[in-house]
Amino acid sequence: MASMNIEIDKLTKKLDDNNKNIIETEKQIDATETKMEQYRKEIESNQSVLDSRLRGMYKSGLDKNYLAILLGSSGLTDFLNKLSAIEKVVSLDKQLIDELNSKKEALSKTANDLNKKNENLKILKKETEASLKTLNDKRQEEQALATQFEKEKEALAAVIEANETKLISHSVSVIDSASPSEADVRNAISTLTSLSPQISTASVKAKAQKYIGLGKDKLSAILASATISRGQPSTNTSVQYKTSYTMSATAYTGGVFTALGLKPTHSPEGLSTIAVDPNVIPLGSKVFIPGYGTAIAADTGGAIVGNIVDLYFNSLDECNSWGRRNITLYIVAYPNEW
Known part of the structure; x- marks a missing residue:
C-alpha cells in the first residue's frame, strides 16, 4: 500500500506538471496567433500601399514608360534619380512583404509545433489520468481487502481467545474450587505453566499467570494443612491414562x-x-x-x-x-x- 501511495503521488505530480505545461503552451499558442494576426494586418496594409502605388504607376505609365519619366525630368541626372527612386521603392516594398511573409511562415511553423506539443501533452494527460485512475481503483480495492482482512483478523482473534480461554478453564475452575485435592492443584498449575508460552491472547495469558500464582498459594495452604494433620507433606503424583x-x-x-x-x-x-x-x-x-x-x-x-x-x-x-x-x-x- 505504501509503494502504491508513492506511485500515486508521482503520477499526481506528473499530472500537475503536465497541466501547467498545457496552460503555458496554450498561452504561447495564443501569443503566436496574436503575433501572426499582427503580421497579417501589416502585410495587408503594406500590400495595399504597394498595390495603390503600382496602380498609380500603371495609370501614369511609369511602370514601363521610361519616356514619360524622361520627359518629366529636368535632365538626365533627374531622370536617373527618379528611375532609381521608383525601383528602390518597389524593391523595398517587395522586401518588406517578403520579410513579413517569412516571419508569418516562421510563426506558422512555430504555431504548428506548439499545437503538436499541446496535442501530445493532452494525450499524455489522458494516459496519466488513466494510470492514476487505475492506481486509485487498485488502492480502493486493496483498502477494501485490508478492511476485510482486519475484520477477519478480529474474528479470528476472538475465536483464538475463546479457544485459549476454554483450554485453561478447567485448571482455573480447579483452583477456584473450594476444596481441591493436592494432586488436582498440582496438575492445574502444571497445565497453566505449560500452556502459558503457547497462549497468544494477552488477556488469557495474564489470566493464566494470575491463576498460576493463586494455585501456588492454594497448594501452599493445602501442604501446610496436610503437614499439620499428618506431620508430612503429600507426595501423590501418580498419573492415570484414559x-x-x-x-x-x-x-x-x-x-x-x-x-x-x-x-x-x-x-x-x-x-x-x-x-x-x-x-x-x-x-x-x-x-x-x-x-x-x-x-x-x-x-x-x-x-x-x-x-x-x-x-x-x-x-x-x-x-x-x-x-x-x-x-x-x-x-x-x-x-x-x-
Whole structure:
C-alpha cells in the first residue's frame, strides 16, 4: 500500500506538471496567433500601399514608360534619380512583404509545433489520468481487502481467545474450587505453566499467570494443612491414562498458529504441540507419547487422517532425525478435563 501511495503521488505530480505545461503552451499558442494576426494586418496594409502605388504607376505609365519619366525630368541626372527612386521603392516594398511573409511562415511553423506539443501533452494527460485512475481503483480495492482482512483478523482473534480461554478453564475452575485435592492443584498449575508460552491472547495469558500464582498459594495452604494433620507433606503424583492408541507418527516444523490458535512448540520438559485427526483425538486433548513427551492435540493437517499424528519440532534437523515411527499415544485428559 505504501509503494502504491508513492506511485500515486508521482503520477499526481506528473499530472500537475503536465497541466501547467498545457496552460503555458496554450498561452504561447495564443501569443503566436496574436503575433501572426499582427503580421497579417501589416502585410495587408503594406500590400495595399504597394498595390495603390503600382496602380498609380500603371495609370501614369511609369511602370514601363521610361519616356514619360524622361520627359518629366529636368535632365538626365533627374531622370536617373527618379528611375532609381521608383525601383528602390518597389524593391523595398517587395522586401518588406517578403520579410513579413517569412516571419508569418516562421510563426506558422512555430504555431504548428506548439499545437503538436499541446496535442501530445493532452494525450499524455489522458494516459496519466488513466494510470492514476487505475492506481486509485487498485488502492480502493486493496483498502477494501485490508478492511476485510482486519475484520477477519478480529474474528479470528476472538475465536483464538475463546479457544485459549476454554483450554485453561478447567485448571482455573480447579483452583477456584473450594476444596481441591493436592494432586488436582498440582496438575492445574502444571497445565497453566505449560500452556502459558503457547497462549497468544494477552488477556488469557495474564489470566493464566494470575491463576498460576493463586494455585501456588492454594497448594501452599493445602501442604501446610496436610503437614499439620499428618506431620508430612503429600507426595501423590501418580498419573492415570484414559485410553491409548497405536499410531504412526510423522514430524513437522514451521507455522505461526495451530488450528486452536496456539503457538506451536516442542518442549520435552513441558507441553508440546501435535497435529491429529479430530475424529480420532479431540482437539484440546492432553496426551503423552513415550520418547516425545506430554503434548496438546492443538493442530490438524490434510494428511493427518485416522491413526496418524504429526509431532511438532523446533527445527528441520529434529524432524529429519525423528522421521516416521510407530508409537503408542496415551490420552491423559480430554478437553475441559485438565
